[in-house]
Amino acid sequence: MTGMRPCTVLAMVLVGVALAGVADAWEVRLRAAVTTQASLVRLGDVAEVSGADRPTDVSLEQIVVALGPTRSHSRELTTSDIRRALALRNVELQHCQFTGASRSVLSYGVAAPAPGSNPVRGEGAARARQPGHARVPVEAPAQQLIPAIVAVRPLTRGEMVQEADVELRQVEKAGAPSGLIQRLADAVGRQTRQSVGADQPLTVRALQQPLLVRKNEEVTVVVRCGAIQARRRAIALNDGTRGDMITVETSDGSSAQFMARVVDIRQVEVLPDSTSAGR
The missing domain is CATH 3.90.1210.10 (Antifreeze-like/N-acetylneuraminic acid synthase C-terminal domain)
Structure with missing residues (x-):
């Protein structure tokens, strides 16, 4: 570098450092699910940003990437959505790596604290010491x-x-x-x-579980025996949710009663070896 001016050498060094910093990859690790009440969702709400220098991390985390969910509607955010949002803010994505989930489901609500970090309000007395000031006890209720x-x-x-x-x-x-x-x-x-x-x-x-069959309601009885299936009508004598065993009575005049398992709305299933529950 003989003959080069000191300021030129310094400029080249600074440019080289800057280019090296740009070449460093940075990472966006997307969470699979996020619970929030925010009307605007920022990158830091749905992902962990690392690899860049800390001031850059902070500014990246504040970029809005989606509208927040509502009480009645959750939202889905993909890595493509995040890329578009960052590109609109002129963020260079050439060296950005997206890891973690490929999409994040945004649900409305208060986010649950991480395991072992439940907020606790402690009850006790605190005393502040400062020259020329009295001790003042401070108390607060404790609830996890x-x-x-x-x-x-x-x-x-x-x-x-x-x-x-x-x-x-x-x-x-x-x-x-x-x-x-x-x-x-x-x-x-x-x-x-x-x-x-x-x-x-x-x-x-x-x-x-929601009631699929109600008492005195007409139901379809399905009898299965291998590949053979038969259906008939009957009256339910009990309420039942999915999987419940209830008593049904045939409506063909014979008044035969059988135990049957609730499988769907107004539909029950009887095994071929079921025995009569009554008459």
Whole structure:
């Protein structure tokens, strides 16, 4: 580099450092599922960004990549959606690697804390020492919070639970009933055994599989024997959900009663060796 001006040498060094930094790959690890109440979802809400320098990480995590979910509608976000959102913000994606899930399902609700990190409000006394100031005790109640599925409106007995009827919230563990339902999938599509008030957590005892057969309702009885299948009409003598064994009575005048398993709406199945349940 003989004869080159010092400022030229310095500029070349700085350009080389900059190019080396650009060549460093950075990673976006997408989460498979995210629960949020935000109206705008940012990259940091759905993915972990690493590999770039920290200031860049922070700015990347603040980029809006999707609209938030609603109480009645979840959203799906793919890596292609994220690429488009980043490209609109002039983010260089040549050295970006997407890992983790290929898509993320966005559901409305309060995100559950990570295992072992449940928020706790501690009860005790705190004293601050500072020259010229008195000691002042500070007290706060202690309650551990846990996730629970809560009704957002009153639910009547026998009502089918829809996605818009419930949401995931954090409730105080001490006052929570036993048998809490903590996943939306365990509540949506089920039927209430009893009335449930608004803002009341749902429990296993409060819900049941929906009734597929009702007492005194006409049902189709399916009898299977190998590849042979026969059908006949009968009257259900009990209510039943999927998998329940109920008593049915033939409606052809013979009044024969048999035990049958509920398999679908107004449909039951009888094994060929079933014995008469009554007459």
